[in-house]
Amino acid sequence: MSHVDEGTLHAYLDGALPPAERSQVDVHLAGCPECRERLAEARALIARADALLALALPAERAAPPLHELRRRPLWRRVGWPIAWAASLTLAVGLGWVLRGRAGAPTALARAERDTLPQTVAMQHYTDEPRRVAQEGAPAGRDRGGREEAQNRTQAARADSATPPANAASGVVPILTPSIATSDRPPAVRAAAPAPAVPITVDGMVATGAARVMERARAEPVMSSTWPVIQRGSASRMLGTEPATIPGVPVKDMRMSPYADGVVLVEQVIDSTLVIQLFQRRADAAAADSVAGRGYQFQRQLDAERARVERLARFVGPLRVEIAGPLGTDSLSKLLELVK
Amino acid sequence: MPDDLAEVYRTTYHALVRFLYRKVWDAERAADLAQEAFARALVHRPANARGWLFVVAANLARDEGRRRLRERRHLTLLKAEPAATGEHGEPEEAIDVEARRARVRAALEELTPRDREVLLLWDAGLPYEEIAAQTGLAPGAVGTTLARARRRLVEAYEAGSEETHVARG
Numbered sequence: 001m002s003h004v005d006e007g008t009l010h011a012y013l014d015g016a017l018p019p020a021e022r023s024q025v026d027v028h029l030a031g032c033p034e035c036r037e038r039l040a041e042a043r044a045l046i047a048r049a050d051a052l053l054a055l056a057l058p059a060e061r062a063a064p065p066l067h068e069l070r071r072r073p074l075w076r077r078v079g080w081p082i083a084w085a086a087s088l089t090l091a092v093g094l095g096w097v098l099r100g101r102a103g104a105p106t107a108l109a110r111a112e113r114d115t116l117p118q119t120v121a122m123q124h125y126t127d128e129p130r131r132v133a134q135e136g137a138p139a140g141r142d143r144g145g146r147e148e149a150q151n152r153t154q155a156a157r158a159d160s161a162t163p164p165a166n167a168a169s170g171v172v173p174i175l176t177p178s179i180a181t182s183d184r185p186p187a188v189r190a191a192a193p194a195p196a197v198p199i200t201v202d203g204m205v206a207t208g209a210a211r212v213m214e215r216a217r218a219e220p221v222m223s224s225t226w227p228v229i230q231r232g233s234a235s236r237m238l239g240t241e242p243a244t245i246p247g248v249p250v251k252d253m254r255m256s257p258y259a260d261g262v263v264l265v266e267q268v269i270d271s272t273l274v275i276q277l278f279q280r281r282a283d284a285a286a287a288d289s290v291a292g293r294g295y296q297f298q299r300q301l302d303a304e305r306a307r308v309e310r311l312a313r314f315v316g317p318l319r320v321e322i323a324g325p326l327g328t329d330s331l332s333k334l335l336e337l338v339k
Numbered sequence: 340m341p342d343d344l345a346e347v348y349r350t351t352y353h354a355l356v357r358f359l360y361r362k363v364w365d366a367e368r369a370a371d372l373a374q375e376a377f378a379r380a381l382v383h384r385p386a387n388a389r390g391w392l393f394v395v396a397a398n399l400a401r402d403e404g405r406r407r408l409r410e411r412r413h414l415t416l417l418k419a420e421p422a423a424t425g426e427h428g429e430p431e432e433a434i435d436v437e438a439r440r441a442r443v444r445a446a447l448e449e450l451t452p453r454d455r456e457v458l459l460l461w462d463a464g465l466p467y468e469e470i471a472a473q474t475g476l477a478p479g480a481v482g483t484t485l486a487r488a489r490r491r492l493v494e495a496y497e498a499g500s501e502e503t504h505v506a507r508g
Contacts, residue, residue, distance in 0.1 A: 060356075
């Protein structure tokens with residue numbers, strides 16, 4: 001037998017040679033110092049490669065019981081890229097149908113949507129705080145007036161950095177869905193169609209008081225662009241267990257793709273009704289500008305998305321916003337259940 | 340549930356997570372994808388569960404990789420600066436561990452896709468025959484491929500270390 005090639009030596013050491021071939025190699029090695037030396041080298045190489053691979057191990061966690069995997073939601077079993085596409089299609093299709101049923105958006109609404117300037121939120125903001133204050137909002141938000149809106153970014157940031165003491169008590173509607181996000185008088189706003197098209201299987205973004213105030217208009221972001229994470233990661237990001245509505249199945253937990261510490265918990269009330277809880281540490285001073293850019297970009301992509309209701313409250317150390325295809329009252333009740 | 344799948348789960352779950360981790364480099368995601376693969380196995384009940392799982396896992400990781408790439412491109416467009424890294428204020432030894440892990444990762448990425456796949460499958464505990472079946476290699480070629488992959492991994496790792504030292508020094 002000629003010298004043993006390197007591949008065979010590795011297979012030999014890996015215990016992968018068929019018995020016949022293995023004895024041939026044994027015979028050759030017995031009479032060939034050169035190949036014995038190469039065998040030693042191969043053995044060292046294998047050990048070294050194994051050691052290197054061992055440097056790159058994930059932290060080992062206990063495997064969940066196999067039968068629990070069975071309960072993974074169907075959309076995950078099907079494979080999420082497909083599921084995403086499906087849910088998007090569903091959302092868009094549903095939106096189309098519902099929109100037809102609810103009456104086409106008024107020309108007014110359409111015009112607003114099409115133009116939707118960045119400053120809209122600022123203008124909207126001017127009469128929003130008063131409303132909020134009436135409903136028992138934290139004092140920190142009780143600031144109205146156009147001139148103060150000029151400073152709103154700073155103020156709102158300070159606000160989110162130090163949630164007022166009474167914050168945990170109340171459910172604070174910080175945003176109403178709004179076709180009427182412009183500076184039209186309240187009367188026109190009241191006349192605007194109610195959130196007639198609450199579709200969104202996929203949701204929208206809320207990242208805490210500061211940015212919500214800046215973008216008063218509900219801006220859906222496909223949650224599919226938010227990576228799914230496990231509860232452990234969510235807890236770590238939030239510094240506490242994620243807030244959920246007890247007794248409602250959690251569909252998934254996701255993290256904001258914009259490195260701003262926002263966690264999204266999606267809970268399934270029934271097969272067509274997904275409630276989204278956007279949450280982050282109330283004291284988190286995340287990279288506002290970066291996230292702002294990101295969300296803005298997303299908005300361009302999602303210009304045709306439906307509006308949804310959005311409410312927020314503080315739950316322990318977290319600021320939680322709820323979003324879903326329900327009326328304000330229902331969402332408000334659900335939000336009160338969040339723990 | 341078939342007993343054999345339960346057994347495969349018991350014996351293979353961590354290996355599958357490890358295999359996936361070296362592809363997605365995120366422990367949570369790796370665990371998630373591994374669980375996804377098993378969840379699918381519960382539905383499909385493949386005959387050769389272990390081999391099947393690694394095929395599915397490799398596909399999931401590839402999809403994940405593509406998605407990440409898309410997202411990264413997307414984010415690069417959006418972000419003037421990359422997200423802050425190392426935000427956790429890690430202790431020094433953790434940084435060492437991280438640095439080594441990063442070097443191993445970089446070294447693995449220098450391998451050809453097939454060499455890397457064969458190496459990772461072997462490290463996950465698959466026998467030569469299954470590695471051959473998965474990668475389309477002739478069974479006799481697995482040893483040669485593994486030998487090459489191991490050598491390149493070690494060489495790339497050491498080259499990377501030297502570079503780091505030069506850069507530091």
